[in-house]
């Protein structure tokens with residue numbers, strides 16, 4: 472079976488975990504957590520990372536740090552994984568979804584501008600934060616988004632869970648917004664088994680995030696609380712795995728980019744298939760997952776039919792993230808998408824739905840070798856060329 476994205480061992484995991492067990496630092500926090508944060512900061516080049524128990528926890532604390540409160544509205548990219556917006560609801564705030572543009576598949580800046588003005592008209596106040604996602608590792612149009620956000624004074628939480636190692640104009644994703652979110656879940660670029668980080672701009676914000684993630688215990692000889700806290704710190708055992716993983720991070724990113732290039736070369740000539748690529752030289756994806764669009768007219772196949780045929784051949788693929796405006800739990804939330812032109816016969820409401828209708832994620836794990844990628848390419852050709 473060729474899987475989508477599996478954990479890829481770096482080599483030193485066992486040794487570092489043994490060190491933890493010998494030291495009996497089997498607790499949240501500890502020397503490996505400090506070291507992991509330090510190595511993240513070095514990799515990112517700027518910012519202060521706080522290691523946490525999950526990427527979802529990082530979004531929750533990022534929104535909290537951004538000042539989101541019950542009753543607020545928070546803007547979120549509609550085409551994403553539910554973890555990007557569930558924490559909005561944990562805080563008692565309300566998501567407002569915005570459609571993607573077709574170049575990066577991320578938050579459409581023009582719609583963002585319109586939506587903020589419209590929310591201000593409808594509710595009398597501005598949204599409290601903006602969650603932008605770098606889907607599949609592809610950086611969003613950050614200059615445009617940050618310009619709009621700063622014009623209105625709205626903080627930006629950058630969901631870079633899939634984008635560790637991606638760059639926008641030479642700067643690392645997770646360091647572009649007010650707060651950056653990383654995930655070290657088993658399927659991501661590197662793993663701690665489960666884990667995440669919130670990247671803050673200042674040491675003071677990082678200290679506040681650590682405080683909130685450690686039950687918001689005030690500095691007194693007894694337990695004393697003035698704030699609601701969480702138990703969100705990363706375990707020292709997980710961080711030991713992370714320290715080993717991060718030693719190979721750059722190589723993992725290079726490998727995913729190479730896999731993407733193999734798909735581009737191998738599928739470039741296949742009619743009805745488009746490999747999603749960096750739209751400009753400003754945008755440098757890590758290609759966490761390589762994705763394609765399949766033209767139904769030209770191939771006579773839907774992405775799900777292709778997925779099932781490939782599964783029969785022992786190849787795991789996955790449909791794109793189903794946009795949040797198409798999820799029952801979020802169906803009642805405001806959703807902003809570009810108006811359709813009158814001549815369009817599309818049944819989809821906006822770019823996210825259009826992409827979901829056509830897209831497929833291909834096996835992209837950094838442990839896959841060139842021969843396995845070749846097998847995926849050949850299988851795809853076979854499936855798409857047989858009517």
Ligand SMILES: *Cc1c(COP(=O)(O)O)cnc(C)c1O
Nearest residue numbers: 525526527552554555632654656
């Ligand atoms: C994986 C992921 C998350 C959540 O990270 P966890 O570590 O699994 O909690 C959030 N957003 C996106 C876009 C993700 O892909």
